Amino acid sequence: MADDLFALAKSAMRRAHAPYSRFPVGAALRTTDGRIFSGCNVEIVSFPEGWCAETTAIGHLVMDGGGRIAEIAVVAKKLPLCSPCGGCRQRIAEFASPETKVHLCDIDGGVQETVTMGELLPRAFATDNLS
Template identity: 80%
Template sequence: MADDLFAKARMAMRKAHAPYSKFPVGAALRTTDGRIFAGCNIEVVSFPEGWCAETTAISHLVMDGGGKIAELAVVAERLPLCSPCGGCRQRIAEFATAETKIHLCDVEGGVKKTVAMGELLPFAFETEVIG
């Protein structure tokens, strides 16, 4: 993973709106054509209605015209390793390939674990419309 991807994820984490959980998270993704999109978690008092950092980054990707994710970095302030939640795993799968690399980082920039999307969500719902 390149340092620029982690730097964008950490900058996004610092912008998180996490007044309830006090658990800021940042994510940054790089597309196959080299663009980088970052996002942070955004909480509201009704917890299920907030946005995860990965979701925010993906929404920036979609707003810029879409594309495929080549790699994604996730960093959280209070954990040495923060993995995307189940919902985010499926959202990431919509824009990834089985080989997309997911980097789980600590706040200092160390990659604690890198997994392929297919390993993170081995039985994702199919992303092609059947019909």
């Protein structure tokens, strides 16, 4: 993983709005054409409503015209590893391939683990399931 993804994910984490869980998370993704988008989690008073960092980054991707995710980095302040939640796994899978790399980072910048979307979400629900 390139250091730029981690740096952007960590910067996004610092902007998280997490007054209820006190669990800030940041994510940064790189598309197959090299564009990078980041996001943080945003909580609202009707907690646990709100949205995750990965969701925010994907929203920025969509607003910029879409694309395919080549890799994504996720970092959280309180855990050595922060894996995307189930909903985010499905959201990432929508814009990724089973080979897309998912980097689970610690707060100090070390990649603790890199997995593929196929490992993170085997048998993902896909558009093929709709026909």
